[in-house]
Amino acid sequence: MNGQRSDVEVISATSNLLLEKSFAFALRVMKLRKYLLYDAPYKEHDVSRQLLRSATSIGANAEEAQGAQSPTDFIAKVSISYKEARESRYWIRLLGGAGYIDENMSASLLADIEELCRILSSILITSKKRLQKGVYTR
Secondary structure: OOOOOOHHHHHHHHHHHHHHHHHHHHHHHHHHHHHHHOOOOOOOOOOHHHHHHHHHHHHHHHHHOOOOOHHHHHHHOOOOOEEEEEHHHHHHHHHHHHOOHHHHHHHHHHHHHEEEEEEOOOHHHHHHHHHHHOOOOO
C-alpha cells in the first residue's frame, strides 16, 4: 500500500474519536446542568434540559451508528447526531447570551461542539461519497 489509510480506516478512526469526544461533551453538559440547577446564582431549568437532551443524543446516535444495519442506516444515525450537535450549539449560545453561563464557559463549550460538528460533517461527507461510488463497506 502507498502509506495512506483507506476510507474505511479513516471512517473507523474518526468514529472512535467521535465516540470519545461526544461522551466527554455529554459529561460536561451533565455537570453544567447540575450547576445551573443547584449552584448557579440564577437557576435555570428549561434551556439546560433541552441542552442536556440534545448533547447526550449526539453520542447515543453515534453509538447506534456503530451497529448500523446498512450504509444508509449508518448515515441516518450520524445525520441525527449532526442535527443534535447543531441544536446543542444553539442552546449553548442561548445560555451564554442570557447570562446563565459566562463567556469563558460559553466559548469552551462552543469550541467543543464546533469540533464535534466538524467530525460529524467529515464522517457524513466521506460516507455519502463512498455510498454513491458503491464502494461502501462497514
